[in-house]
Amino acid sequence: MKDAAPQTVYLKDYKPTAFVIGRTNLTFDLYDDRAVVTANLAISRNSLSKDQTKILTLDGCPGLDLQGLLLNGQPVESSNFLVGSDSLEVFNVPDEFELTTIVNIRPHLNTTMMGLYRSRTMYCTQCEAEGFRDITYYIDRPDMMSEFTTTVIANSTAYPILLSNGNPIERGELDNGRHFVTWHDPFKKPAYLFALVAGALSVVEDNFVTQSGRNVVLQIFVEEKDIDKCGHAMLSLKKSMRWDEERYGREYDLNIFMIVAVDDFNMGAMENKGLNIFNTSAVLVSPEVSTDTAFQRVESIVAHEYFHNWSGNRVTCRDWFQLSLKEGFTVYRDSQFSCDMNSPTVKRVEDVSFLRTHQFAEDGGPMSHPVQPESYMEINNFYTMTIYEKGSELVGMYHTLLGEETFRKASDLYFERHDGQAATVENFVCAMEDASGRDLTQFRLWYQQSGTPILSVQTHYDETRQSYQITFKQNCPDTPGQTNKKPFVIPIRLGVLDHDGMSISLNDAGDSEILLEMTDETLTYTLENIKSKPIPSILRGFSAPVKLNYGPSHEELAVLMANDSDGFNRWDAGQRLTLDACMLATNDIANYCESSLPVSLIEALTKLITDDSLDPAMVSLMLTIPSEALLYEQIDKIDPMTIHHARKLVRSEIAIALASKFQETYHRLKSNEAYTPSAEQIGRRSLKNTALSYLMLLDEPRIDLAWSQFQSSDNMTDKSSALVAMVNCPLALDFATRALASFEDQYRDETLAMNLWLQIQATNTQPGALNRVKALMEHPSFSMTNPNKVRSLIGSFCSANLVNFHNESGLGYSFLREQILQLNQANPQVAARLVAPLTQWKKLAQPHRKLMRGELQIIADAPNLVKDVYEIATKSL
Ligand code: B3K
Numbered sequence: 082m083k084d085a086a087p088q089t090v091y092l093k094d095y096k097p098t099a100f101v102i103g104r105t106n107l108t109f110d111l112y113d114d115r116a117v118v119t120a121n122l123a124i125s126r127n128s129l130s131k132d133q134t135k136i137l138t139l140d141g142c143p144g145l146d147l148q149g150l151l152l153n154g155q156p157v158e159s160s161n162f163l164v165g166s167d168s169l170e171v172f173n174v175p176d177e178f179e180l181t182t183i184v185n186i187r188p189h190l191n192t193t194m195m196g197l198y199r200s201r202t203m204y205c206t207q208c209e210a211e212g213f214r215d216i217t218y219y220i221d222r223p224d225m226m227s228e229f230t231t232t233v234i235a236n237s238t239a240y241p242i243l244l245s246n247g248n249p250i251e252r253g254e255l256d257n258g259r260h261f262v263t264w265h266d267p268f269k270k271p272a273y274l275f276a277l278v279a280g281a282l283s284v285v286e287d288n289f290v291t292q293s294g295r296n297v298v299l300q301i302f303v304e305e306k307d308i309d310k311c312g313h314a315m316l317s318l319k320k321s322m323r324w325d326e327e328r329y330g331r332e333y334d335l336n337i338f339m340i341v342a343v344d345d346f347n348m349g350a351m352e353n354k355g356l357n358i359f360n361t362s363a364v365l366v367s368p369e370v371s372t373d374t375a376f377q378r379v380e381s382i383v384a385h386e387y388f389h390n391w392s393g394n395r396v397t398c399r400d401w402f403q404l405s406l407k408e409g410f411t412v413y414r415d416s417q418f419s420c421d422m423n424s425p426t427v428k429r430v431e432d433v434s435f436l437r438t439h440q441f442a443e444d445g446g447p448m449s450h451p452v453q454p455e456s457y458m459e460i461n462n463f464y465t466m467t468i469y470e471k472g473s474e475l476v477g478m479y480h481t482l483l484g485e486e487t488f489r490k491a492s493d494l495y496f497e498r499h500d501g502q503a504a505t506v507e508n509f510v511c512a513m514e515d516a517s518g519r520d521l522t523q524f525r526l527w528y529q530q531s532g533t534p535i536l537s538v539q540t541h542y543d544e545t546r547q548s549y550q551i552t553f554k555q556n557c558p559d560t561p562g563q564t565n566k567k568p569f570v571i572p573i574r575l576g577v578l579d580h581d582g583m584s585i586s587l588n589d590a591g592d593s594e595i596l597l598e599m600t601d602e603t604l605t606y607t608l609e610n611i612k613s614k615p616i617p618s619i620l621r622g623f624s625a626p627v628k629l630n631y632g633p634s635h636e637e638l639a640v641l642m643a644n645d646s647d648g649f650n651r652w653d654a655g656q657r658l659t660l661d662a663c664m665l666a667t668n669d670i671a672n673y674c675e676s677s678l679p680v681s682l683i684e685a686l687t688k689l690i691t692d693d694s695l696d697p698a699m700v701s702l703m704l705t706i707p708s709e710a711l712l713y714e715q716i717d718k719i720d721p722m723t724i725h726h727a728r729k730l731v732r733s734e735i736a737i738a739l740a741s742k743f744q745e746t747y748h749r750l751k752s753n754e755a756y757t758p759s760a761e762q763i764g765r766r767s768l769k770n771t772a773l774s775y776l777m778l779l780d781e782p783r784i785d786l787a788w789s790q791f792q793s794s795d796n797m798t799d800k801s802s803a804l805v806a807m808v809n810c811p812l813a814l815d816f817a818t819r820a821l822a823s824f825e826d827q828y829r830d831e832t833l834a835m836n837l838w839l840q841i842q843a844t845n846t847q848p849g850a851l852n853r854v855k856a857l858m859e860h861p862s863f864s865m866t867n868p869n870k871v872r873s874l875i876g877s878f879c880s881a882n883l884v885n886f887h888n889e890s891g892l893g894y895s896f897l898r899e900q901i902l903q904l905n906q907a908n909p910q911v912a913a914r915l916v917a918p919l920t921q922w923k924k925l926a927q928p929h930r931k932l933m934r935g936e937l938q939i940i941a942d943a944p945n946l947v948k949d950v951y952e953i954a955t956k957s958l
């Protein structure tokens with residue numbers, strides 16, 4: 082158990098600071114085994130604060146070894162300051178002064194990947210959320226915006242490249258083989274956006290001319306071996322810069338924009354001003370070692386971090402309760418960008434699948450929290466799908482309600498009003514209100530109430546009156562700390578089809594789609610002059626983040642799937658059909674009954690796969706039935722084995738029923754054209770590999786196709802898809818073993834490809850996965866200190882190999898607990914992320930429930946638990 086429970090921070094306690102740091106001058110003297118950090122801070126009273134305290138309190142951490150403290154150039158007497166474990170207090174300070182601190186820190190011993198640390202041979206930083214205090218004493222909060230000048234000094238042979246935020250203003254040689262570079266960032270920023278990099282890096286350089294004609298130098302720094310994997314990121318960056326000018330009127334502001342790729346990183350990337358630091362997995366790609374998914378991920382993360390330059394950096398957050406202000410908005414911006422660069426429907430489907438599977442689970446679980454949380458123990462635990470993905474949906478709803486033009490006016494207003502400020506969610510809503518003239522009082526509930534609203538639908542057709550009524554009813558389940566929720570504003574995009582699939586016009590103007598704004602608990606919509614019972618297409622484009630409770634017949638779903646003019650709802654109708662099939666199979670298996678697929682489903686899928694006019698990417702998505710994790714969302718007492726077998730049964734039956742179609746499709750889409758990550762090619766590869774995965778489920782699986790694809794393909798998408806297909810096929814064991822060995826042989830030196838190799842084995846659903854994972858932990862390609870590898874092997878096993886993780890022995894759970902406790906001190910953030918699968922214990926059937934809870938309890942009782950893990954474990958019990 083913890084000695085004392087960590088403190089909770091509350092939104093209601095927000096107060097401006099008593100002092101502000103107008104200017105921050107930093108000097109980093111880097112050595113192999115230490116860094117000496119000198120901070121010279123120009124401090125004065127904060128005019129926004131009434132607090133007249135004479136004590137200056139700076140944030141710090143136990144790792145700061147204070148070597149010197151000067152006030153206006155004079156050493157501060159020992160009676161005039163106090164060093165606490167995570168603070169420095171200076172007494173009797175005047176109203177305006179300069180404070181200099183000199184601290185020694187030990188980056189080479191820093192395994193948390195927060196603050197200043199080493200990744201392989203380089204120095205790098207990660208300061209968001211509260212990592213700057215691990216580097217030096219500071220007022221480390223986002224509303225403390227300061228002008229930074231940073232000098233980095235290091236040995237010129239080991240660290241020829243010395244980077245920080247802003248523009249370089251001076252460089253030179255020093256004694257003892259050392260050199261320095263000074264950087265100045267003219268834009269005031271909070272410390273969480275500070276960055277520093279030092280190392281022997283190679284650079285890919287390009288340039289971009291902004292809409293106002295300024296030239297910006299673009300640089301991507303990587304290790305020499307990766308220099309050929311930067312092209313896609315550079316292209317994505319230039320596209321993002323142009324797109325943000327065109328869609329949001331946002332131009333880049335410094336003369337230089339840098340990206341650095343590091344191997345050891347807790348997340349995807351970080352938007353530090355002018356110096357983005359990226360996980361290598363989010364920047365480096367090449368056709369031979371990276372999948373299509375990796376290419377698309379790079380494009381979207383590069384865009385996301387770049388877009389933060391306005392939504393996050395120029396306008397930052399007042400405090401961490403406003404996190405979704407920058408993250409939700411930026412996710413929305415990057416998803417719009419990806420829609421514009423690729424297929425918008427495919428992107429929407431992917432985003433909604435992710436939201437429904439993961440954010441809905443979070444919202445229905447013990448960590449459920451509003452988009453604007455009211456409290457936290459550890460802010461790093463709140464970089465969640467609710468803050469990011471649900472936050473993005475909220476911005477999307479403004480767009481839907483206000484329309485394109487007004488939404489753009491509102492975002493312009495927001496940026497203009499708050500440029501250079503630390504803003505709040507409320508500021509954003511006000512900008513939306515002021516630009517549109519709408520009252521968004523009720524809309525604010527989306528930020529305050531947690532949980533996923535349920536939208537129930539009932540329809541009634543009156544044949545004699547020829548009228549059709551749709552009644553919507555909303556309610557939102559209780560979530561931790563919140564009961565009796567008020568109704569939300571729910572934008573419902575609606576269309577109506579006749580039984581032949583033709584759109585019915587909904588008003589005199591002949592519109593086939595309308596937008597309803599639901600504000601009360603119920604809403605009834607009536608259509609007159611309807612000749613026969615129609616089929617509603619509800620919540621088109623997933624116009625609100627709600628669960629739809631509506632049970633159309635299979636025939637109606639089949640009509641929607643084949644004819645709805647809204648691509649998203651066509652996909653969704655197909656999902657509902659396959660979901661129903663999986664649920665039926667689950668019941669049949671649980672009751673030891675024979676199970677078979679509804680004929681309507683087979684007919685619908687046959688029609689789908691034989692329609693050449695459709696986008697292959699969409700066909701592939703529609704043939705991909707709901708994941709096990711999504712099925713978990715539909716059930717109260719989850720039995721993982723039954724769900725796994727039911728899903729497998731449905732897939733096998735689809736494979737049998739459509740075998741010849743899959744074969745034709747596979748051969749039709751095989752191609753020799755040179756690889757590009759274009760949406761068209763990605764779509765074709767996706768459908769081809771979906772067909773292959775079905776062909777591997779036949780009684781006589783097409784191992785020949787998989788093997789030859791594995792051997793002959795020149796790109797990682799096809800190679801890894803073939804490998805996955807063989808690894809998961811019980812009859813292809815020998816081939817899978819040979820293929821895994823040959824993969825290892827070929828890509829031994831390609832870190833990212835080897836991570837994929839680990840992941841493919843971790844998600845092998847065949848029995849014995851835990852032992853395979855344990856054996857792989859001894860493999861030279863695995864390392865417990867690299868977050869990517871932990872995620873690839875341990876994370877994937879526990880979150881994406883559910884049938885094995887949930888093995889009734891409970892060994893999967895105890896394995897996870899061991900790994901969490903091992904990482905607890907070394908890397909609190911990675912450890913805390915791993916707890917997620919165990920937090921869902923209440924939804925599982927016995928014995929899983931009891932076993933999972935038992936492991937959570939062991940975690941909660943463990944000595945020296947970091948607050949990251951403590952918060953999640955205790956809140957989940
Ligand atoms: N803002 C960072 C995330 C920081 C996470 C800190 N635990 C990356 C992003 O969302 O763009």
Ligand code: ZN
Nearest residue numbers: 385389408411
């Ligand atoms: Zn972000």
